[in-house]
Amino acid sequence: MKFLDEYRNPAKVKSLLREIESIVTRNWVIMEICGGQTHAFLHHGLDEMLPPQVELVHGPGCPVCVTPLEQIDKAIAIASRPDVIFTSYGDMLRVPGSSKDLFSVRANGGDVRVVYSPLEAVQIAEANPDRQVVFFAIGFETTAPANAMAVLQAKNKGVKNFSVLVSHVRVPPAMEAILSSKSNRVQGFLAAGHVCAVMGFHEYPPIAEKYHVPVVVTGFEPIDLLNGLLAAVRQLEAGEAVAENQYQRAVRFEGNASAQNTIRSVFQSVDRKWRGIGLIPQSGWGLRPEFIEFDAEKRFDVENLLAQESPLCIAGEILQGLKKPTGCAAFGRECTPQSPLGAPMVSAEGACAAYYRYHRELVTYE
Numbered sequence: 482m483k484f485l486d487e488y489r490n491p492a493k494v495k496s497l498l499r500e501i502e503s504i505v506t507r508n509w510v511i512m513e514i515c516g517g518q519t520h521a522f523l524h525h526g527l528d529e530m531l532p533p534q535v536e537l538v539h540g541p542g543c544p545v546c547v548t549p550l551e552q553i554d555k556a557i558a559i560a561s562r563p564d565v566i567f568t569s570y571g572d573m574l575r576v577p578g579s580s581k582d583l584f585s586v587r588a589n590g591g592d593v594r595v596v597y598s599p600l601e602a603v604q605i606a607e608a609n610p611d612r613q614v615v616f617f618a619i620g621f622e623t624t625a626p627a628n629a630m631a632v633l634q635a636k637n638k639g640v641k642n643f644s645v646l647v648s649h650v651r652v653p654p655a656m657e658a659i660l661s662s663k664s665n666r667v668q669g670f671l672a673a674g675h676v677c678a679v680m681g682f683h684e685y686p687p688i689a690e691k692y693h694v695p696v697v698v699t700g701f702e703p704i705d706l707l708n709g710l711l712a713a714v715r716q717l718e719a720g721e722a723v724a725e726n727q728y729q730r731a732v733r734f735e736g737n738a739s740a741q742n743t744i745r746s747v748f749q750s751v752d753r754k755w756r757g758i759g760l761i762p763q764s765g766w767g768l769r770p771e772f773i774e775f776d777a778e779k780r781f782d783v784e785n786l787l788a789q790e791s792p793l794c795i796a797g798e799i800l801q802g803l804k805k806p807t808g809c810a811a812f813g814r815e816c817t818p819q820s821p822l823g824a825p826m827v828s829a830e831g832a833c834a835a836y837y838r839y840h841r842e843l844v845t846y847e
């Protein structure tokens with residue numbers, strides 16, 4: 482297969498669905514970790530074509546969704562300062578903080594700019610030496626190399642007015658947190674292909690073995706997703722639990738060594754709070770001591786800012802696969818994409834936004 486259309490071939494989709502149907506004999510709960518995969522499943526209607534024994538639950542792999550509310554409030558506090566140019570990817574601007582979002586900071590005169598790369602933020606800092614330029618460095622292992630590169634570049638060029646508000650998270654510790662929870666329902670994982678393109682999948686065999694769950698590295702097109710599901714169901718039915726790569730055109734076991742070295746030269750593993758889930762040990766990237774001068778939290782003294790979540794939002798249960806978005810009482814009522822209560826309804830990758838956009842019906846779970 483060479484072209485994208487081939488990964489959406491209807492005949493092949495039907496054949497894979499038939500194959501899954503032919504081998505499944507019991508109920509299985511499989512989590513796709515990545516929000517991009519959630520949207521792809523719903524966009525193509527694959528979730529509704531699966532045999533009823535295969536239940537998909539949607540994982541915490543949406544960086545906007547798992548960025549804690551207080552981190553949004555910190556961004557808003559920094560962006561509201563007259564001496565700051567605050568830069569971010571566009572999807573963070575609509576995420577509501579405790580009282581407002583970054584768009585409203587901009588509407589009230591704050592200098593909030595959308596950038597397409599953190600290196601652009603470094604350039605803005607160089608062009609504005611009398612202003613402080615802050616980049617909102619959120620995301621999984623996929624965005625970490627570019628963000629690390631921006632910090633390296635700022636250090637090498639001596640750009641002193643650049644800093645980063647870091648909220649990076651890592652996938653494997655989140656998988657372990659889900660699997661070790663007493664209320665866990667997940668029996669198999671589809672691992673996110675783009676994360677594995679950077680990190681490889683050498684961290685997954687120990688997880689598959691320890692918790693006895695299949696972990697299948699999967700891409701984002703219908704054929705990729707169904708091949709991933711087929712491999713996971715095949716393992717589950719056979720009582721096997723190994724890490725397997727169904728995205729071989731993009732992912733190697735060891736990943737991209739150069740990107741990993743760049744990450745590790747700037748960041749180190751730290752404990753990180755996940756929105757709705759709580760603190761997960763060693764689940765984030767934080768700046769190494771030698772780069773601490775670029776830490777916006779310290780520079781602007783917002784480290785200790787705390788925030789209170791909406792009591793209506795059950796994003797934590799959704800991100801752990803315990804409930805579906807339609808199981809939230811606020812879904813489509815108090816919470817819509819026009820007036821979101823929680824990040825999963827704001828983000829382009831959020832499960833709640835996907836259910837709303839693709840009109841999934843109300844489903845209740847015990």
Ligand code: SF4
Pocket residue numbers: 793794795796799806809810811812813816817821822823824825826827833
């Ligand atoms: S529908 Fe809204 S309130 Fe409910 S979990 Fe999703 S984001 Fe939170």
